[in-house]
Amino acid sequence: MSPQPFSPAALAHWRSMRGLGVNELARAVGVTDRAVQHWEAGTHVPAGRAFGKLLRALDCDAQNLCAGVRGRETLEELRRDAGLSAAEACRAIARQRGGAAFGPERRKLRELERGQTVRNRMWGTPEGAGRLVRLLAGAYGVPERVVMDAWRRTRPADVVPLLPERAARDTGSSAQKVWDALNGRQRTYLTCIFQQDQEAEEDQQQRRFLGGTGRKAVEWRRMDLALYAPPELVGYTRIQSRLRQAGVHDPGAGSSVAALERRRLVMTYRDRVYVQGLGEVRRTRVELTRHGRAVARRALGVIREKGPPPPLMSRWLWRILVRVALAGSEGVDGSLAGRGPHFLAVGRSPGGGSPSRGFIELRHPEGAEHGPYRWFATESGLRHIRDHRDAYQELYPDVDAGQVVLSCREASGGPQRA
Structure with a gap:
């Protein structure tokens, strides 16, 4: 598959949207005014390093400047979207662990992108191709599944790359040490916050399974912890109710939550929310960090269901x-x-x-x-x-x-x- 063509009209449109003159864009990219004029006239096409600088200057991606469609990218388009020339991509591969062993060269990468035979034994085996997919993902800043899909679109007759398994990280002992350092009240708070977090996650999964749109994680991960108004008027938040059931009858956002935040187990957010009949009321919201979730899982014996290995789907x-x-x-x-x-x-x-x-x-x-x-x-x-x-x-x-x-x-x- 050949890369999608560059669109001169799209360049002119994005330059206008960013409020840049021809000379301003030329200075930002490091080329002459005439070069930008040629690009917008369609007589020349920016390539390699100039294209990458052009993307950064306009704060857009290659899909915006080319007649491409998301979900149909080739290997060359992924590199172009990352703003890298073939030589820069090879250097990015070589800098990664194990990357130099592949002997990345511009010629080899271009052969790979064109669907041609690459004269390198490591690049032609399922295991070697899988390792190269991982290196390309690291160089281009995209998930491995994206590179795998582009690889199969670019080289459909090749053997299917076999991605190497990732070594499991043993975070259990360190998570247990953090839990052991908490006092009883802090453990109760972390447990109740974790339980509410898991309930919210399960609710989102159920919504998605039933065909609903759900909400972004940044929204539902932040949970109401306390409303600063008489409980007989606003009731208790769900976390407060859990805390009361656990024997903590004055739940708020005091020293226990502050201690969890100092240990980077939770993050708190303070704002105001409108309550009917009361007007604006101060509110504290809380969100578990990944570290906090790992500590709670370890202490409570909750085994996290592993997702499918890439490039497989849920x-x-x-x-x-x-x-x-x-x-x-x-x-x-x-x-x-x-x-x-x-x-x-x-x-x-x-x-x-x-x-x-x-x-x-x-x-x-x-x-x-x-x-x-x-x-x-x-x-x-x-x-x-x-x-x-x-x-x-x-x-x-x-x-x-x-x-x-x-x-x-x-x-x-x-x-x-x-």
């Missing part, structure tokens, strides 16, 4: 992909509920960060120019099923994917290594 996303793939040429109703399309659909980007997987697309059925749009599996989505069908069947045996697996096997001409 059960609910796999279920959606299977459903759309099973629909075949008929497609699925365009009103597909939930946030699944934000993570799976071409042109989407969950949270505005990394691109979606690009495994499904919303379009008219083949041969139709009018009428309702429907969801269809893309070639990238079908390839993902072929690549990892066995791993998914083992991971999520409750998801009935038998027919779609069979159809993908027939389409691929036989079994492939997952």
Whole structure:
């Protein structure tokens, strides 16, 4: 797949949006005014280091300046979106642990991006390709799944890269030491805050499973701890109710919470909230840090369910992909509920960060120019099923994917290594 072409009109649009003149943009990028004029006229194309500086000067990404669509990136487009020339990308690879062993060179990287044979034994094995995917993810600042998807779009005939397993971090002993250093009251506070945090997380998961949109984690992770008004008028927050059940009858945001915050187990936020009949009331909100969550899990014996290893997806996303793939040429109703399309659909980007997987697309059925749009599996989505069908069947045996697996096997001409 060739990279999406540069758009001169998009450059002019973004320069205007940022309020920059031709000379100002030229100085920011380190080129002449004539170079910018050539770019906007379409007679020359910025490449390599100049393109990266252009992205930083305009505070945008490559998708904004090119005719690209999120969820269809190639390896070259990922590098371009990171604002790196091929030589800079190789240096970024070499700086990472184990990266120099791959002998990263501009020529090899360009061969990789063009789908050509790379004359390096390490780059051609499943294990070596998997390690290279991880190095590219580190160099480009994107998740490994994004590089894996771009790799398969760029080099569909290659062996499937096999990502190395990450070594598990043993944080148990240090978390236990932190817990042991807390007094009884501080432990009670941390326990109650953790329990409320887990209840909120479970509620969000249930909403998503039922097709709801849910809220951003930055919103539901911050929980009401105390309202500074008579409880007979405003009641108790859910955390306060838990504390009272645990024997703490004067719950607030005093020394115990301050001690947890000093140990970086929680963060507190103070603001005001409007209460009917009382007007604005002071409020304290609390949020567990990752460290605080790890300490509570360790002390309470809560085993965190591990997510699927990259590039595999969660059960609910796999279920959606299977459903759309099973629909075949008929497609699925365009009103597909939930946030699944934000993570799976071409042109989407969950949270505005990394691109979606690009495994499904919303379009008219083949041969139709009018009428309702429907969801269809893309070639990238079908390839993902072929690549990892066995791993998914083992991971999520409750998801009935038998027919779609069979159809993908027939389409691929036989079994492939997952």
